[in-house]
Amino acid sequence: MKKLLVGIFLLNSLFSYAQKNNNSAILSDITEKVKNYYVDKETYKKVDSLFRSEFKNGAFNHLSQKDFAALLTQKLRTNIKDEHFFVKYLENYTPEKLGDEKEKEKLNNYNNSLENFGFETVQRLPGNIGYINFKGFASPESSEKTLAAAMNFIANTNSLIIDLRENGGGENGMLLLFCSYFFDQKTDLYTTYSRYNNKTDLNSTQSKVSGEKYLRKKIYILTSKKTFSAGEALAYFLQQHKLAEVIGEKTGGAANPVEHFIIQNQYLLLVPAGKITSLMNGKNWEHIGVIPDQEVKSEAALKLAHSKILKNILITDTKTELTIPEIKNLINKLEQ
Incomplete structure (x- = not known):
């Protein structure tokens, strides 16, 4: 039993080590992309500092790939204040060949x-x-x-x-x-x-x-x-x-x-x-x-727009399939 527990502990340690190394490589690659592509050329420094701090604190430990991606998205959007940042785990992804475009x-x-x-x-x-x-x-x-x-x-x-x-x-x-x-x-x-x-x-x-x-x-x-x-x-x-x-x-x-x-x-x-x-x-x-x-x-925008147009129809005497009383009745219903 002792040997079995030691074995499980070693496997868990190896898995944790591999996960940390993988996460570290992912964080490094993301930082590099931000450095080379983000519209503000200095922002990568903030991203690098953020990732190093979170990694050191263990924020990314023991997360599934989907949860890891979701947390990265949340951290980037919150700290960089840019809602366009997005990270998604690609399940069963295989690298595409050029001929497959x-x-x-x-x-x-x-x-x-x-x-x-x-x-x-x-x-x-x-x-x-x-x-x-x-x-x-x-x-x-x-x-x-x-x-x-x-x-x-x-x-x-x-x-x-x-x-x-x-x-x-x-x-x-x-x-x-x-x-x-x-x-x-x-x-x-x-x-x-x-x-x-x-x-x-x-x-x-x-x-x-x-x-x-x-x-x-x-x-x-x-x-x-x-x-x-x-x-x-x-x-x-x-x-x-x-x-x-x-x-x-x-x-x-x-x-x-x-x-x-x-x-x-x-x-x-x-x-x-x-x-x-x-x-x-x-x-x-x-x-x-x-x-x-x-x-x-x-949720109120459609009724308001519809009502505004109908009121303008009355003001401009624009011809529609509705009579004036029908238009007024519809406006009342929309505004209730």
């Missing part, structure tokens, strides 16, 4: 198609009001047809509500494509600076799109605390260019673009690697969030 793209497109490329609901609300519930930005190549179909569906409405309350962001190309539907001509919106290659790119809308553009009509964008990254950008730039009114809660405040890395063939790491700058004011919404034109709890 097309297969990877097909798989991503397939997975995105299962969520209809972010388009949860597209409908016409009473009063001839378009409504798009949009939850995420997939690649523009895969999303283009679905976006065009959504915009064609709401093309004949008098006003539009874009619901971004559950939008967690996504690809920059899709952001620009979506924005293009609300600008008559090609418009320069912002620059993106990447620190790792010291390069600045200009980001502009497209003059032509596949579907019907939605121009010179009232647009309302719904936001919440969960609205993030590219979701914030859509609200921010349409608000800045006075094309939309934002209703809801102040958003998460994550403007900077990220780079993706695989750490030790075990973890996915997202590092904010650049800076977006609006060409209208030389700023962005990082750490600030998009400030609504009318701030209300997110």
